[in-house]
Amino acid sequence: MLETIWFVIWGVAWAVYFMLDGFDLGLGTLFPFLAKNETEKRILVNAMGPFWDGNEVWLITAGGVTFAAFPRAYAIMFSGLYTPLMLLLFALILRGVAFEFRGKEDSQAWRATWDTCLVVGSFLPALLLGVAFANIFAGLPLDAAGIFHGNLFTLLNPYGLLGGVLFVLIFAVHGALWLTTRTEGELQARAGRFATSLWLVEAVVAVAFLAMTWFSTRLWQNVLAKPLLLVLPLLAVAGLLSLRVFAAKGAWWKAWFASSALILGAVLFGVAGLFPNLLPSSLDPAASVTAFNAASSPLTLKIMLGVVLCFLPVVIGYQLWVYLKFRDTVTAESVSRGPAY
Amino acid sequence: MDVLALSRLQFAVATYFHFLFVPLTLGLSMLVAIMETQYVRTGDEDYKRMTKFWGKLFLINFAVGIVTGITLEFQFGTNWSRYSAYVGDIFGSLLAIEATAAFFLESTFIAVWYFGWDKLSKKSHAVTIWLVAIASNISAFWILVANAWMQHPVGYALRNGRAELSDFLAVITQRFAILEFIHTLGGAYLTAGFFVLGTSAWHLLRKHETAFFKKSFRIAAAWTLIFALFEIAQGHMNAEILGKAQPTKLAAMEAHWETGRNVPMNLIAWPDAKNERNTVQSLSVPSGLSLMATYSTAGEVKGLKDYPASERPPVLPVFLSFRAMVGLAFLFLAVGLYAWLKREQIESRTGFLRVLPWLIPLPYLANELGWTLAELGRQPWIVYGLMKTSDAVSPIALSQVGTSLVAFFLVYALLGAVDFYLLFKFARKGPEAAPAVVK
Numbered sequence: 001m002l003e004t005i006w007f008v009i010w011g012v013a014w015a016v017y018f019m020l021d022g023f024d025l026g027l028g029t030l031f032p033f034l035a036k037n038e039t040e041k042r043i044l045v046n047a048m049g050p051f052w053d054g055n056e057v058w059l060i061t062a063g064g065v066t067f068a069a070f071p072r073a074y075a076i077m078f079s080g081l082y083t084p085l086m087l088l089l090f091a092l093i094l095r096g097v098a099f100e101f102r103g104k105e106d107s108q109a110w111r112a113t114w115d116t117c118l119v120v121g122s123f124l125p126a127l128l129l130g131v132a133f134a135n136i137f138a139g140l141p142l143d144a145a146g147i148f149h150g151n152l153f154t155l156l157n158p159y160g161l162l163g164g165v166l167f168v169l170i171f172a173v174h175g176a177l178w179l180t181t182r183t184e185g186e187l188q189a190r191a192g193r194f195a196t197s198l199w200l201v202e203a204v205v206a207v208a209f210l211a212m213t214w215f216s217t218r219l220w221q222n223v224l225a226k227p228l229l230l231v232l233p234l235l236a237v238a239g240l241l242s243l244r245v246f247a248a249k250g251a252w253w254k255a256w257f258a259s260s261a262l263i264l265g266a267v268l269f270g271v272a273g274l275f276p277n278l279l280p281s282s283l284d285p286a287a288s289v290t291a292f293n294a295a296s297s298p299l300t301l302k303i304m305l306g307v308v309l310c311f312l313p314v315v316i317g318y319q320l321w322v323y324l325k326f327r328d329t330v331t332a333e334s335v336s337r338g339p340a341y
Numbered sequence: 342m343d344v345l346a347l348s349r350l351q352f353a354v355a356t357y358f359h360f361l362f363v364p365l366t367l368g369l370s371m372l373v374a375i376m377e378t379q380y381v382r383t384g385d386e387d388y389k390r391m392t393k394f395w396g397k398l399f400l401i402n403f404a405v406g407i408v409t410g411i412t413l414e415f416q417f418g419t420n421w422s423r424y425s426a427y428v429g430d431i432f433g434s435l436l437a438i439e440a441t442a443a444f445f446l447e448s449t450f451i452a453v454w455y456f457g458w459d460k461l462s463k464k465s466h467a468v469t470i471w472l473v474a475i476a477s478n479i480s481a482f483w484i485l486v487a488n489a490w491m492q493h494p495v496g497y498a499l500r501n502g503r504a505e506l507s508d509f510l511a512v513i514t515q516r517f518a519i520l521e522f523i524h525t526l527g528g529a530y531l532t533a534g535f536f537v538l539g540t541s542a543w544h545l546l547r548k549h550e551t552a553f554f555k556k557s558f559r560i561a562a563a564w565t566l567i568f569a570l571f572e573i574a575q576g577h578m579n580a581e582i583l584g585k586a587q588p589t590k591l592a593a594m595e596a597h598w599e600t601g602r603n604v605p606m607n608l609i610a611w612p613d614a615k616n617e618r619n620t621v622q623s624l625s626v627p628s629g630l631s632l633m634a635t636y637s638t639a640g641e642v643k644g645l646k647d648y649p650a651s652e653r654p655p656v657l658p659v660f661l662s663f664r665a666m667v668g669l670a671f672l673f674l675a676v677g678l679y680a681w682l683k684r685e686q687i688e689s690r691t692g693f694l695r696v697l698p699w700l701i702p703l704p705y706l707a708n709e710l711g712w713t714l715a716e717l718g719r720q721p722w723i724v725y726g727l728m729k730t731s732d733a734v735s736p737i738a739l740s741q742v743g744t745s746l747v748a749f750f751l752v753y754a755l756l757g758a759v760d761f762y763l764l765f766k767f768a769r770k771g772p773e774a775a776p777a778v779v780k
Contacts, residue, residue, distance in 0.1 A: 050452040050455075053448040054452065057445045060414060060440045060444060061440045061445070063414060063415070064436050064437035065437055067425065067437060068429070068433040069433075069437075071426050071429020071433050074422075074426075075418055075423070075426040078419045078422060079418060079419055082735070082737050083741060089411060090752055092408065093409065093411070093752065096404060096408035097756060097759075097760075100401060101759060147736055296434070297430050297500070297505040299505070300506045303434065303506070304434050304437060304438075307437075307442070311442050312441060319449055326460070339458050340456075
């Protein structure tokens with residue numbers, strides 16, 4: 001029971017992470033396409049300014065939950081996926097400092113350097129996490145000792161790559177929608193156009209990915225075995241469709257929430273389809289790392305449950321407060337007046 | 342070089358580098374919070390300008406501290422997976438608590454503080470920097486509890502082929518953890534003290550914003566003196582607990598070979614690990630080590646020869662790190678005392694002001710020496726007495742670690758250069774002109 005509760009917490013932590021950091025990773029990816037001049041670049045950076053750092057902690061938390069509740073899964077996942085995780089790490093490092101550094105020197109080359117770090121550091125995590133999760137859905141080449149038999153290129157199979165592309169697209173649309181909620185005028189209109197035209201590609205890739213999921217993974221079979229869980233993929237599909245409807249009406253906040261529903265539904269569908277596996281093995285089902293054979297001791301799981309139940313509601317409370325406090329429009333005037341990046 | 346050696350080197354690089362930024366974050370957040378509180382209390386615009394000026398330097402430093410911290414969490418999984426699987430039940434929980442209880446708070450409110458000058462009342466705004474400062478310090482608590490568990494594992498049982506938690510309170514309240522925590526904070530606060538003293542001195546010498554930097558100097562002088570005294574008095578307690586918790590570390594840092602009573606403390610020595618003796622040994626304080634470690638001149642102190650050579654840490658670097666760290670601590674006390682005594686007419690002490698900026702790197706050095714002593718002194722164990730470092734490394738390829746290590750060198754060299762360049766640039770630029778103009 002405790003293991004199952006922790007499996008759910010694990011999945012929810014990832015889903016919330018993708019929903020929140022997803023928009024700023026997507027906005028960073030679209031940075032060169034959306035912002036045409038320095039003022040627009042600053043507006044774009046400041047549209048995610050107060051949020052990106054707090055969002056990223058959800059990644060640390062998802063990692064921390066894995067380490068605390070399923071240490072064996074943490075050990076196998078992080079050592080097995082060594083190279084992609086190092087790439088993710090360096091991307092996040094360069095991206096994180098880019099926010100702080102880009103405005104600190106009055107030089108074109110300086111800003112261009114950190115803007116590049118921001119773009120690459122946003123695109124690469126989206127791609128890598130997509131590739132990683134698609135491969136986890138499909139199963140990793142793990143033996144009974146938890147040794148990963150493969151390398152970076154093992155992960156770059158068609159299904160894995162499609163997962164990576166899907167994450168990049170979902171985050172890009174999510175980010176463009178975020179920008180529409182925080183800006184006005186030409187920049188808002190451009191972000192809206194990007195969201196609607198990228199939506200078509202997003203929808204096509206999403207359908208293709210769901211179809212391939214049928215053949216490459218056991219997610220659908222597992223979810224169909226408990227029909228109540230079908231609400232998750234339905235939530236994702238409903239989010240995807242209503243996103244387009246709201247965007248056509250210019251109801252940007254609603255469109256962003258629809259996009260959030262898509263992300264939550266899609267990630268939780270994947271997580272539910274995995275259960276009880278955390279890292280299914282493609283070599284031998286018996287070698288799969290599960291919530292039961294990787295779990296911490298009952299005492300640790302209980303104490304950590306207490307910690308999570310105490311602190312996460314408070315965290316969600318103050319993060320919501322921050323989102324409400326900083327919901328006003330970012331304009332050329334507001335970034336020049338500051339405080340701003 | 343094998344995977345083990347490269348992984349150790351990579352961990353050392355990542356930790357040394359991370360800890361160039363952490364102490365200033367811990368200390369300067371407190372000082373900025375004190376400055377902003379003064380602003381709220383007195384309404385004096387100078388304090389607001391101080392908050393903004395030192396706050397800007399704080400943020401430049403903070404950015405690199407945050408991103409390089411993620412590396413450490415990742416590395417336990419990537420490079421030390423056998424360790425993670427073996428002790429994750431305890432160690433992983435402590436890191437997860439750090440993220441939920443402290444890191445969220447710190448990362449969320451640092452943005453509120455930076456972006457919220459016009460959105461919050463004066464008082465609420467000051468509260469946000471206190472939240473950041475307190476959260477950073479709580480964060481340090483959990484990380485150091487985790488490290489203390491590696492130094493002195495308690496509250497566990499060996500079950501199911503791993504170390505499992507048996508007593509959570511024992512883990513988080515053990516004396517070793519509390520001492521390690523306050524000792525690390527003391528070093529961090531000294532780092533911030535010297536940073537503010539040195540930067541203020543540079544400006545005072547140039548008669549630039551004298552009133553502003555005198556105010557900053559006075560706060561930092563009292564702060565530095567308090568924590569220099571604290572660090573020396575408290576550091577002694579750490580040595581004492583090592584005698585019980587980690588006898589090989591204590592013996593290595595004192596280059597003490599033969600178990601005995603009435604063990605002297607050699608102020609000067611040069612250990613020779615191969616021949617298990619000291620080539621040089623003088624200025625001995627009779628029974629000094631016994632007294633320090635046991636509070637009794639007749640107390641027994643274990644010598645390195647009591648342990649097989651394969652269970653001893655490398656003596657020379659541990660010994661030297663300890664000597665240098667303690668020497669620096671007394672220097673910090675002297676500087677703190679002088680700065681505090683002369684705080685009212687500090688602008689006339691030009692010789693002292695000229696020296697102070699050059700002293701800024703010294704607390705950084707002392708911090709790194711402390712970690713060298715703590716981590717190298719624990720070897721060959723990753724968890725003292727429980728798991729050897731050589732048994733903890735991941736089953737990964739040499740090429741993987743080799744490549745990531747090169748990447749760490751390159752990326753960290755770039756980050757370090759840029760960050761210290763920016764700190765230097767904005768520290769020299771000084772505060773915005775009064776009355777405060779928003780950039």
